Amino acid sequence: MADISTRVPSAPPQWVENFAKLGLSAKGVVYCLIGILAFMSAFELGGQSTEGADRSGTFQFILEQPFGKWLLGIVAVGLACYVLWRFIQAIQDTDHEGSNAKGIAKRLRYAFSGLIYAGLAYLAANMALGNGGGSGGDSRQTLASELLQQPFGQWLVGIVAVGTMIAGLNQIYHGYSEDYKKKIRSTGLKSDVEDTMIRAGMAGFIARGIVWLVIGYMFLRAALHSNAQEAGGSSRAFAFLEDASYGSYLLGAVALGLICYGVFMFMRAKFLPVYR
Template identity: 35%
Template sequence: MEAPSALADIELPSPAAGLKAWARVGFASIGFVHLVLGGLATMAALGVRGSDTPNQQEVFQTIQHMPLGQLLLWLVAGGLLGYVAWRLAQAFFDTESKGASMQGLAVRGFYCFSGMIYGLLAYYAGKMAWYGHLPKSGEASRSAMQNLLHHPHGQTIVGLIGLVLLSASGIQLYRAWSGKFDTDVNSRPFTNVQRRLVYHMGQIGYSARGIVLGIMGYFCFLAAQHANGNEIRDTEGCFNALQAMGPQVLGIVAVGLVIYGLYMLVQARFPILRGI
């Protein structure tokens, strides 16, 4: 009689457990990126960077220049892909039990849209890690929008993109002030003071993200209305618009993004991942 193999006693992690672990790395990656982005924007508001507001490329360049920067970029890219996988699971497998009603499908569509956005960020982070540099992503995005505007129905498509961004902004602000986001963090290990602190971090962070998305959506909608791709704003353009209102306005939103980054790190450590 053969002795049982030692390998038979090894319990392999399930795909669900693997996805959950990958999603947690994704939350941490998003938190790290927002910490860098918000930090650079705060420096611009304080005049440390002159009047230069950060763009997407500078965020990844800053990460690249940190100790073990290339490794960090690969980890960020891989983590962001984990977040994308989680968002797609939410959208297509309805892990949040939103259902097939119009409202449920709209929320699931938002999950898919969010996954696509972070998929692009993962692509840029991976490209920076692989090649060591990036073209100016904001210019590439504007060029793509300009080309799209010249195609049949291009204005309609760009207008719809603007409406989606405005809707995403509204969702972020609604989540911030309705407290809906509070079901994403497991606060059981926290004290009452810690719970309140994390809750207010989420409110501030989601509000800051909602403001940035709203500005993007507004200018995107204007670009479609006027058939003018130069009116489109990337992250840097949004920060410039805020800075035009005053450095204090930019500083408030920038600090909000830093707080959002910290909140996402808390979520990575104490997540609630439903449905699988």
């Protein structure tokens, strides 16, 4: 009996490639702006505060620029392309992860990433259309509040906390690992471009990991104290870092790392094959 997978049409590689590159570029824009706004808030430049240094604040920043609605609309389309690519990665296994437990776990991670960015694409589109999408509260506080109202709510919030902290540690480990470095070195890039990309990726993954660790820690406090107000997203994480000893320098370093992650996304879109 013929393999049923041969009967399923696959997406044209170039079509997937173009959508992935646009999506990675849009993600790079978002992370560069988040990093810039966080850096400005760290050193009180331009009256910027940590409250506006999250994704919603970044979209609002874009909206306030000349032709802001058009620019934010382009970002929304780019993020939608990123979502589509993530789902194609998960469903068609374009990275050849396989169907064993490890492969399925990675493909589920791609799908989960797609769902997260689908929400961001929707938020950006809503704000670009003038529907006030950026006026809501902290989505993570809302999540913590909803979970705390369920049976075993504190345990559920604790599970989210542990999962987020593990994800943060995994990001930091990935920044030091050889996994993404091997992919970069296998493409035959010029040595200076290769080195820049590896360093940007390392700084970016570590910075993202630190932010996720702080978010996980805040969820853990919310679970222990049964208080959803102690949970928060990236803006609260930035405020937490800023309040620490030498907080401005700590937040500034993390902000630069997030900018590096954005640069890494741009370089990945330009230099690395995204469909294998």
